[in-house]
Amino acid sequence: MIDGSPGAVQGAFRALADPTRRDILVFLSRQDMTISEVASRFDITRAAVKKHLTILEQGALISVHPSGRERINRLEPLGLKSVADWLNYFDRFWDDRLHNLQEAIEEEERQKDD
């Protein structure tokens, strides 16, 4: 088994599959935001943004902190790290296979230049 905690990894990958959610993570990396603040960055309704934030929270990529009538959304880098850890399994292939691949590509490029 590769996943240390399979469920968590699945939630994180699921959350990252949507481009809007990835953009939200970038925004939150710069600054904590309320739902409305996040929503103001997009052309979709606040309700849709709320759904995205819920999925991000389920994937443990953000945490939510109530403050009065607002809810502050905060990036949780640890969740992203679980994804990076999963990818780490393939690190060794980036060394050998990737090297060979790169050579093959360059060789192909040379042959096109005829």
Place this chain on the structure above:
Amino acid sequence: MIDGSPGAVQGAFRALADPTRRDILVFLSRQDMTISEVASRFDITRAAVKKHLTILEQGALISVHPSGRERINRLEPLGLKSVADWLNYFDRFWDDRLHNLQEAIEEEERQKDD
């Protein structure tokens, strides 16, 4: 912008969102396989596996090489690397103290932009 080639990153993240597809990648990391060989590892039909392989190919996570009447599916580490590169943006946030520092800097930048 974070993505070097946005479309490619989206395709890769989309492909990785499904646990069956992530398992397929692990199998292919050990050994190249035909569609039927991959399908024999799962309890779903060969047609369903074929769909997964198509999505993996669209995400540039595997490549397909016809050989006679068979089609060899091969892991493409380069596609996974594009995902890792996207995640690299968040490397600095894995340390909370760096996060706070970065936040202050970015906030200053943001207020200039408004």
Place this chain on the structure above:
DNA sequence: TATATGAGATACCAAATGGTATCATGTCAA
């Protein structure tokens, strides 16, 4: 040649997904 086999192509289905609109609730402030 005849036949078995690997793969492609559709058509179809149930469930999940991303979105909207609408209404309810809690909290701040005048």
Place this chain on the structure above:
DNA sequence: TTGACATGATACCATTTGGTATCTCATATA
């Protein structure tokens, strides 16, 4: 207290997604 505002909750819709079944095509092989 009353109104304004941030959020929660629900119902609903169109599209995508993961899956099956079935048919056809191409290619080994007896």
